[in-house]
Amino acid sequence: MxxxxxxxxxxxxxxxxxxxxxxxxxxxxxxxxxxxxxxxxxxxxxEPLEIFPVCHHSPASAVAMARRLREKQPKVVYLELCEDLAPLLTELRNCRLPVAVQAFATEVDGFSAEWAPLSVVAPITEASAEYQAIAYALDTPGVELVLVDRSADHVFQWEERETPAPDPDAAQAEEEAALHGDAIGVEIGDLRPRFGELEEHLLRHGRVRHWSEWWHQYVELPLGDSDYDTYRQVMLLIGSLFRRLAPGDPHRVRVDEDRERYMWTRMREHLAATGTDPADCLYVCGAFHAASRVEEFGIEGSDEFVISPPSASTWQYGLIPSSHAAIEAQFGLAAGSVSIAATEWAKNVKRTKVPQFQLDGQVGGSKRKKPAALPNPVPAIDTADQLTGFLQRPAVLDEVDQAELLGWSVEIVRAARRNGYLASTADAISVYETSILLAGMRDRAKPTPYDFQDAAVTCIEKDVVPGRRDVRRIVEIMMGGDRIGQVGYDALPPLARDVHDRLAPLNLKLQQRGVQRALLDIAGQPELERCSDVLWMLRYLMPHGAARPIMGQRSLGERPIQESWDLALGTHQRALIELGYEGVSLEQVLEQRLRRNAYHQRATAADVLEAVEDATLYLRSHRLAGELGTRALEVLATERTVDGAPDVLRRVRRLLSYYRTSQPALPAWIESFVKTGYAHYCTLLPTAFTDEDAGVDQVAAMLGFLFSMETLALSLGCDRTQLELAIAQSHPRDPAKVALLWAAQVQLGTLSRAELRTRCDDLLANPLVLPAYPRYLSGFVHALEPAPGLADFVVEAISNAFARLPDHLLLPWLPTLITTLRARGSQLVPVLTREAGRIFPGRLSTLDEWVPPWLAQPEPVTVRRSTSGHGTPLLAAHPAACDAVASLLGCADPWETTESAPAGAELLSRHPDTAMALEEVLAAL
Known part of the structure; x- marks a missing residue:
């Protein structure tokens, strides 16, 4: 100027x-x-429109704000906060601070899809100037609160975002900021040097560790007792200093200046529309923006700035719980600084006797007497120079508050002992003296909470942490702790209130943080089944730990009897609130999620079938299951790989079993799926046998689908010739896949068991093939999926391997066998165990005399002729049936039809027991 x-x-x-x-x-x-x-x-x-510069979560700013609001009593308060968040501020009455005002968008239009979901949060604490302004405006009749900062949509319009690479060092920060998630934080008064060398210089010469400690020592404490004019000019000075020394990042400078143009444009529009006198207004903004130099600055500024229209994204708004740790992590503050600021705010209020503003009906608010009536307003402020006197004023060395420091020292020892430290009265004395010593070394007479924290770590912790909390964290808790806010029932979105109402029969305090145990005796109280439905949907939709089943499970076709749950809905309140941005009920949100998963461009047939199963399991919706099943059919027809074949087989089997037992007829979509899947896997089978990328599990699953669904597929019009041609065209080289092919040929009937046994004997007799024999065995184990009838042969093959393979080949294969059985234990292990139990002797005493069935030689048996005469003529009359039985029993010799040997005599002589049984059955008929 x-x-x-x-x-x-x-x-x-x-x-x-x-x-x-x-x-x-x-x-x-x-x-x-x-x-x-x-x-x-x-x-x-x-500036005629009074500017009130603040710093976020500054007790000095909050005290100055409370004092100035009572003096000036403005009729309009302009606040630097996203303008579209204004309707939510009245809901603060139903909350316990700290909470965050949130804008959330899942349906993104106009932004990159990789940014979704979009989220903006503005945390509000009791020890903040913005809360004092909000409480004053909302509870004072005739006062209007106007938010003038850019909308949440413009936050992302002006954002230059790139997908960051994962940073393992940021895990701790992410955990602390869990209440805010990955939302962009906006706050009044981001006052911190953007020039790294300047901040380093201030920290080094101030003899402090981090920026929060520097601000507390050199700004908070001096301004805590200053008059309003001095406070205002000092904050403007700091804001201008940091602004002029900021690095010239073009994007950040442009965003800062556009925000200032935006806010002044909105204020001039409001003044022109309402005719309000600027002298009756107060503009609350960060000190960084108060020292603006844009042409739009002031009520007489330029009006050339054009505000761009919002995008077509659908925004939802609500309140989410916040915490001191979440605020510190999101805005780069030192751990414990917000808690210390809250303690300092309480001390300032008590010392200065300034009545604070608090919303009527605030949930969890401390009980205070209602503030006295507002005094007569002060017409104007003094614009005289207050900076010169403040800058020339020597530093005031406060005397040591012995009572306060002694109380801290005693309390930290008590807290340390509760956490497993061997602290004593001597440690309390050493902490007391060390705090004073550290403060003196840092040119201050009165120890700050940060000096006391360093002294406690030095004197108590040393180099051992016996519990899960270190001394630094214990001091933070002692100074106020990580206060966590809560959104009241009335401020929750409809979905969250509906969840609380539907879970009311459990008689639990669901708003309370921590884990609570819910016991559901559904058999005795059938009405609790509705609660069970809600809990299972919450388990599906919310993060792990919000609803965790301890006893009970949900599977297709089963009804619950008793369940036990661990619930932590109060701890995960933010996640429950954000579900309310997606719909008005859990069922609607779950249906949207299932549709989104099924119609995702990268969704596989197995993924869609999982959505079908979940729709049936959690929603019991045949309509949605049919729609998603049709989608699974479309995806399967376009797949060119078999990676998802095991999941497809497992899920189709479960769904078929469920529909066959619960419905009179199979749904049309699953019949079409089986028919299409049969042709699809027949087409891909020869390639999968030779493809190195297709594993044994995938090929076994394909064969399992083809053989287990064969009866249904043939009844729907499929041709078995497709499978026969696919098997005939398969020429694998991998030993495991070769074994799978042999098992498929046996199942198909083109290879007899005798021939399969001969091939395995030849492998064991060939020294060149012997090292690869364990891989053949692995293939046979996987073959139990498509051909469970070969379980006895697999037991035989494994027994022969253990008997004949040398140790240097057998031992390395054992881990592979164990891994295979463990991975698919629910299907394979019971089959093998049951078959082994049938074959091997049940007592140890009979083991020496036991001969494996595949080695036992059958004794010659005299064929007993049937006196009834029904057996032999009947077998001769139906040679096709006799041929089929002969093939299954391993008899490949042709029929002999002579006068001395009637038809079927060869079969009867080979299998006398079977012949006798058949004759007895026929005789009974």
Whole structure:
């Protein structure tokens, strides 16, 4: 401001100009910066619309705000906060602070799909200037609160976002910021140096560890007892200093200036529309933006800025719980700094006797007497120079508050002992003295909470942490702890309230944080089955731990009897609230999720079948299951790989079993799926046998689908010739797949068991093939999926391997066998165990005399002729049936039809027991 040289800050300009000439060897850039800072302060102070600069979560700002609101009593409060969040502020009455006002969008239109979901949060704490302004405006009749900052949609319009690479070092920060998730944080008064060298210089010369400690020591404490004019000018000075020394990042500078243009444009629009006198208004913004130099600054500024229209994205709004740790992690503050600020705020209120503002009906608010009536407003503020006196004032060395420091020392020892430390009275004395010593070394007489924290770590923790909390964390808890907010029932979205109402029969305090146990005796109280349905949907939709079943499970076709749950809905309140942004009921959100998963461009047939199963399991919706089943059919027809074959087989079997036992007829979609799947896998089978990327599991699953669904597929019009041709065209080289092919040929009837046994004997007799024999065995084990009838042969093959393979081949194969059985234990192990139990002797005493069935030689048996005469003529009359039985029994010799040997005699002589049984059955008929 070139015309302000003779103004209120003339003396300060002269002093700064002389200092610049002395320290910088003449006027130059330093003088321009220093004088520019004074110009910024002078410009903001002289603005007719009073600007109130603040810093986020600053107790000094909150006290100054409470004091100024009572003095000025503005009729309009302009607040730097996203303008579309205004309707939510009245819901703060139903919450316990800290909470965050949130804008959330899942349906993204106009932004990159990779950004979804979009989320913006603005945390609000009790020890903040913005909360004092909100409480004053909402509870004072005739006062209007106007939010003037860019909308949540514009936050992302002006964002230049790239997909970041995963940072393992950020895991701790992500855990602490869990209440806010990956939302973008907006807050009033982001006041921190953006020039790294400047912050490093301030920390080094201030003898502090981090920025929060520097701010507490050199800004909070001096301004805590200052008058409003001094506070205002000092905050403007700091904001201008950090602004002028910020690095020239073009994008960030443009965003900062556009925000300032946006806010001044909105304020001028409101003043013009309402005719409000600017003297009756108060503009609350961060000190960084208060020292603005844009042309739109002030009520007489330029009106050339054009606000872009919002995108077509659908935004939802609500309140979510916040915490001190979440605020610190999201905004880069030191751990415990927000808790210390809350403690400092309480001390300032008690010391200054300034009545604070608090919303009527605030949930969890401390019981305070209703503030006295507002005094008569002060017409104007003093614009005289207060900076010169403040900057020339010597530092005030506060005396040690012995009672406070002694209380801290005693309390930290007590808390340390509760956490497993061997602390004593001597440690309390050492912490007390060390705190004073550290404060003296850092040029301050009164120890700060940060000095006390360092002293406690030095004297108590040493190098051992016996429990899960270190001393630094214990001090943070002692100073106020990680206070976690809560959104009240009335402020919850409809879905969250519906969940609480539907779970009311459980008689639990679901708003309470922590884990609660719910016991559901559904057999005795059938009405609790509805609660069970809600809990299973919550388990599917919410993060792990929100609803965790301890006893009970949900499977197709089964009804629950008793269940036990661990519930932590209060701890995961944010996740429940964000479900309310997606729909008005759990069923609607779950249906949307299932549709989104099924229609995702990368969804496989197995993924869609999983959605079908979940729709049937959780929603009991045949309509949705049919729609998603049709989608699974479309996806399966377009797949060119067999990676998902095991999942497809497992899920189709479950669904078929469910429909066959619960419905009179199979749904049309699953019949079409089986028919299409049969032809699809027949087509891919020859390629899968030779493809190196297709594993044994996938090929076995394909064969399992073809053989287990064969009866249904043939009844629907499929041709078995497709399978026969696919098997005939398969020529695998991998030993495991070769074994699978042999098993398929046996199942198909083109290879007899005798021939299969001969091939395995030949492999064991060939020294060149012997090292690969365990891989053949692995194939036979996988073959139990498509051909469970070969279980006895698999037991035989494994027994022969253990008997004949040398140890140097057998032992390396055992881990592979164990891994295979463990991975598919629910299907394979019972089959093998049952077959082994049938074959091997049940007692140890009979083991020496036991002969394996495949080695036992059958004794010659005299065929007993049937006196009834029904057996032999009947077998001769139906040679096709006799041929089929002969093939199954391993008899490949042709029929002999002579006068001395009637038809079927060869078969009867080979299998006398079977012949006798058949004759007895026929005789009974």
């Amino acid at each position: 070139s015309g302000a040289e003779g103004g209120a800050f003339a003396a300060l300009r002269g002093q700064l100009s002389g200092a610049a000439a002395e320290f910088a060897d003449g006027p130059g850039a330093l003088e321009g910066i220093l004088l520019g800072i004074v110009d910024d302060v002078d410009r903001a102070v002289r």
